[in-house]
Amino acid sequence: MDDSILREIENISKDMIESIIEIVKIDSVKTDDSIDAPFGEGIKKSLEKTLLIADSLGFETKNIDNYIGYARYGHSEDYVCAIGHLDVVQVGAGWKHPPFSGYTEDGVIYSRGILDNKGPILSCLFALYALKRLNIKLKHEVRIIFGCDEESGFEDLRYYLTKEKPPIMGFTPDCKYPVVYAERGRAVIEIEGRKDNIDDFFNFVNEFILNAKSNGERFNIDVTDKEFGTLEVRNYKLFYNENPSIQFSVSYPATITKDEIVSKIKESVQNFKVQCIKNFNPVKFEKECFLVNTLKETYERVTGNDGTPVTTTGGTYAKLMPNIVPFGPSFPGQKGIGHQPNEWMNIDDIITNAKIYALSLYHLAKGE
DSSP: OHHHHHHHHHHHHHHHHHHHHHHHTSOOBOOOOBTTBTTOHHHHHHHHHHHHHHHHTTOEEEEETTTEEEEEESOOSSEEEEEEEOOBOOOOSOOSSOTTSOEEETTEEEOTTTTTTHHHHHHHHHHHHHHHHTTOOOSSEEEEEEESOGGGTSHHHHHHHHHSOOOSEEEESSEESSOEEEEOEEEEEEEEOOGGGHHHHHHHHIIIIITSOTTOGGGTOOOEETTTEEOEEEEEEEEESSSEEEEEEEEEOTTSOHHHHHHHHHHHOTTSEEEEEEEEOOEEOOTTSHHHHHHHHHHHHHHOSOOOOEEESSOOGGGTSTTEEEOOEEOTTOOSOTTSTTOEEEHHHHHHHHHHHHHHHHHHHTOO
16 A cells, blocks of 8 residues: 555645645735734635645645634544644745745745745645545544644644644654654743843843853753753843843753753842743653654655654644654755745655655554
8 A cells, every 4th residue: 555655646746736836825924913814814815725725635624713724534533633834934035036936946946934834734735635545544534734823832723722632643744854752842031130230131141141152051051861962042032121131942851841940040140030931841752652653664664764763952833732743844964944045845855755744644544
């Protein structure tokens, strides 16, 4: 059956690429909300058009109040899923071609969202379409879930989980290969000074931020874990409202907790107000569990590469959606593409992704 599925992906690849280009041409940067567009009109349009494509492929679809939507194949008490997102980050400067043009040259598509994450989640939809065309019967229902607020706080997924139960297992194609079995925690810390003593605040920023290593040693939180690697402090933002303040994220391994991080920072900067304004705990699966092992094997089957599971410093829907892991779409060596000008994805890689995802959905949904 695996060979038939892989051949079917080749058969539908032209339609898949055309659909992906159609969706990346929609500007889906988050804007002001309205009554029926919680994340802005562009994201709503992107979701509606994606669900129309799924409808045209013969899937049953559901739009959950324009927060999030999904296409489904089969019906069962539980389900397997792939979940990605249609919202994109701001365009920024430095583009050689219009960022929502779907410009293609030498087998490469350039557009905001082609990698992060429209291309990969549409690849999942067509991966499921290949199974449908082959009339494969599965033990578990499969859903391809199209999120709309991954880049800005996961409000889409929180809403989904108030309306639908979580999957029994699945993946998000919004990270890297091989399969990611563990994801670091991420805490956003705010340190606030006083406007009547701004010199002290600037001295703090110079010492603890501008002239400090990114491992958090100035705050005494420099921990290293064999699996997760070294803690990282990054994504600094300065603010001046009633008082000067700085926010930064701490990407941390499972060997330290959010409360320990906050406590140690408070001990290091006693003259300032310290608070954690957002936190996602680390996520970790056993390397030999059915989910992780299945994704390892399908990746190896399609690519011939070593699929030994890895960890990530990033943050995906796996932080909030139970029972899923990050899986693709970037191959080893592909870094610094998403969120950058001239975001790109190779058409051959898109097709390879679809093959990996088709085998993965098939083997997960047919059951252990």
